[in-house]
Amino acid sequence: MRNRARDVSRKWLVLSALAVVAASACAGGTDPKPAALRAVGPNELRAPSDFAGIEDEAERSRALFVEAARVLTHPRCINCHPNGDVPHQRDEMELHDPPVLRGPDDHGVVGMECTSCHQDQNQPLTRVPGAPKWALAPIEMAWVGKSVPAICEQLKDPKRNGGKSLAQIVEHNAHDPLVAWGWSPGADRSPAPGTQAQLGALFAAWLETGAHCPKEGP
Ligand code: HEC
Ligand code: HEC
Numbered sequence: 523m524r525n526r527a528r529d530v531s532r533k534w535l536v537l538s539a540l541a542v543v544a545a546s547a548c549a550g551g552t553d554p555k556p557a558a559l560r561a562v563g564p565n566e567l568r569a570p571s572d573f574a575g576i577e578d579e580a581e582r583s584r585a586l587f588v589e590a591a592r593v594l595t596h597p598r599c600i601n602c603h604p605n606g607d608v609p610h611q612r613d614e615m616e617l618h619d620p621p622v623l624r625g626p627d628d629h630g631v632v633g634m635e636c637t638s639c640h641q642d643q644n645q646p647l648t649r650v651p652g653a654p655k656w657a658l659a660p661i662e663m664a665w666v667g668k669s670v671p672a673i674c675e676q677l678k679d680p681k682r683n684g685g686k687s688l689a690q691i692v693e694h695n696a697h698d699p700l701v702a703w704g705w706s707p708g709a710d711r712s713p714a715p716g717t718q719a720q721l722g723a724l725f726a727a728w729l730e731t732g733a734h735c736p737k738e739g740p
Contacts (some may be wrong), residue, residue, distance in 0.1 A: 557587075567592065567716025570727035583731035589668040590695075590724040596714040598704040605664035613712060615666075628658040644708030651711070653703035660684070674735035688729050696722025 560572050568589050576582040601610040609618040625631040630638070640656035659665075662682040665673050676682045677691060684695065690718060695701055695716065704714040714721075728734075 547571040558601065565713070565715050567720045568653065570723055573727070579731050580734045583728055583734035584736040585726055585732070586728040586731065587674050588670060588736050590728065591673065592599040592722060593704070593714045593716065593721050594665060594673060595670070596704065598707050598711065598714045599701075600665050602700070603659040603663055605661070605666045605668070609658055624658045624661070628660055630657075642680065644706070646708065649709045651703065651708050654699045656700070669738060671736045671738050678733060678735065688733050692729055694724065695725045 546646060562568055570586065573582050573585050573589075576585055597610070597613050597615055600721070601612075601615060604610055607624045609622065609624075610616065622634050622636070623631050625635075630636045636656045636658070639650050641650070641652040642654045642656075643652045645652060663676070663684070668676070678688065680686065680697050683691060701721075702718050705718055707713055
């Protein structure tokens with residue numbers, strides 16, 4: 523079930539990346555040169571300049587979000603943005619062990635607060651990951667099991683994004699310490715692709731191009 527949820531996001535990303543390539547190939551008209559995206563490894567992120575070949579601005583905006591979503595849907599992020607009351611763990615997105623609950627304010631329940639184990643930095647001896655203000659993302663910010671277009675629409679909606687403006691969303695991705703943890707996760711955890719600065723640059727470029735959301739696939 524949980525793995526399937528992630529598979530949906532992953533499959534969607536692959537399909538939409540192909541769609542972007544196909545769409546820009548058609549948009550060329552008499553120019554047969556397809557604007558294929560630069561191939562990158564799973565740990566790398568493309569830069570905004572990699573999307574310059576997509577002439578249509580809205581199309582470019584959507585492609586930039588799809589790239590940024592490679593970070594959002596990574597286990598380091600999505601484990602803390604679950605669609606239930608329990609955080610996920612590890613690359614397999616297992617349910618949190620020991621069992622913990624989000625509680626009334628996403629910080630755990632009395633006696634089992636997140637910060638009774640999670641400090642403001644990683645603890646190498648115990649494997650417990652840490653960053654300032656460790657807590658679950660509120661349920662309206664859940665990403666597990668959602669498609670990339672749905673995550674995008676939700677991220678833009680002040681009722682579901684913590685009342686943030688789009689500029690604040692860019693800022694959060696570029697500088698928030700919980701987001702930063704995604705690239706210094708400690709123990710043997712795999713970091714999110716690219717760097718936080720690169721994620722910030724992708725979000726800034728997405729906003730500059732009109733903050734368009736990708737469309738639901740077939
Ligand atoms: C330890 C848990 C935790 C981790 C790990 C985490 N987040 Fe969050 N995230 C939160 C919490 C809590 C909030 C709400 C707090 C706030 O709005 O300032 C949040 C809110 C957000 C928001 C704001 C708006 C929204 O609609 O979701 C964005 C964007 C975001 N996180 C991105 C990320 C990214 C990108 C990563 C991975 C690189 C990540 N988060 C990893 C806990 C986490
Ligand atoms: C009793 C101690 C304890 C409590 C309480 C606790 N955690 Fe954890 N948590 C851990 C340990 C230990 C790990 C590391 C497991 C591992 O990877 O071996 C962990 C891992 C995680 C991870 C996984 C990181 C990743 O990507 O693999 C997340 C997310 C997380 N905790 C969130 C929370 C949140 C949110 C709360 C509060 C609702 C919380 N935890 C409460 C001990 C705890």
